[in-house]
Amino acid sequence: MQTIVCMKWGTRYGADYVNRLWSMIRRNTRNPTRLLCYTDDARGVDPGVTCLPALEIELPEHLRWLPWRKIALWRPELPGLAPGEPALFVDLDIVITGGLDDFFTFEPDAPFCVIRNWTQVEKNIGNTTCFRFKVGAAPKIFTDMEADPVCIWQRYRNEQRYISGEIEIPMTFWPEPWCVSFKHGLMPRWPLNFLLVPRLPPDARLVAFTGKPDPDEARDGRWPAPWYKKTYKHVRRTPWIAEHWQ
Template identity: 80%
Template structure:
């Protein structure tokens, strides 16, 4: 269980898009970028191949219709009253698997210590008070109504909000505190040079960045190698040059 001396990071792996290597790379990056005792809990439906130091727990249960079951809506289960491996009220830092850690993570636990919900200000909707749930700090069981309401009316909530982070941002009664803007970057929406410069320039890594999110495509390995899977008719603008700093950090 959580102790005052231990920092807990949690992540989730389900389905087949991300394998055990993503969990293992995340754990390796966490160990290199924390000075205080830190553990990683991974809630997953398949723990095969995951480093034994990672605390794998069963996939979190949430009743969702088939069209939402394997989408990020599963993350709503983190708002349940209890979570395996943690006690009610424990603080935890959630991070998606498809990130690259490029700086110290300890400060994500000490930033605004009285804040109950710290989250990224969504890069593509900066003015709309929407939190991006790639990385957020929360306390276990602090807002179970978020999950209760989703389970009670999943189709209605999906139709109204379209994605889980818009839903959470709209209904939470807990004030959202945003991480410092420099800490969390979107590879696609913040670092990748705009067309047509993306054909000739490598995406830079700003010095104060601590976490880079890879929403949608390309994934970290694809951007690292200069690959962007896309239909042929989108290749005229969907392009990324090989990005050395990903290889240096995503390991």
């Protein structure tokens, strides 16, 4: 059984994001696969998804609802998973466009596989939109964060830089074509973004939507931004998102 994990907290992403994710997983896996969702609100989530209470982590209020919560995945133990069990974590704001089974068989002995961050390639930083980990493999990431969250936040500013800088197990990067960034890899450069539709590479399996636009906004050709940024923040309506994100 392959296990995919997601987290849903707060109000930015509703149950529909979890349900779309589950639908995309079912279409893009051949092996038996389950989805665990750690959430503070399971209302409206497809009954095929296993919902468990949100993972506890002690954080100051200004970090409590930010991606720093993902550090809770490095707890020594996780509900619904056995110690040492591999799991694939994915963010909710992704579009799956290809097979996921290879994410479980790639470098099978590696304790931590992650995307090489698109904007900091030379700095050996992982992007935690999609990563495979083994439960309990690096608990110090979690315990150190709880012990001194403000100091760690001030030093690293975001959780993926913290993980990349402090993790004590080997970090392996996914094959580059598998995971692409919509904003940093697929969007045509200005001013061509006003004329051309972002193209989906044939080998891409997962498209990440970091920041804005979200998948529905890019699908519909909307990029929410202040008026003074509209001169360059623009995306054409992107039909292939509707094809895959359902």
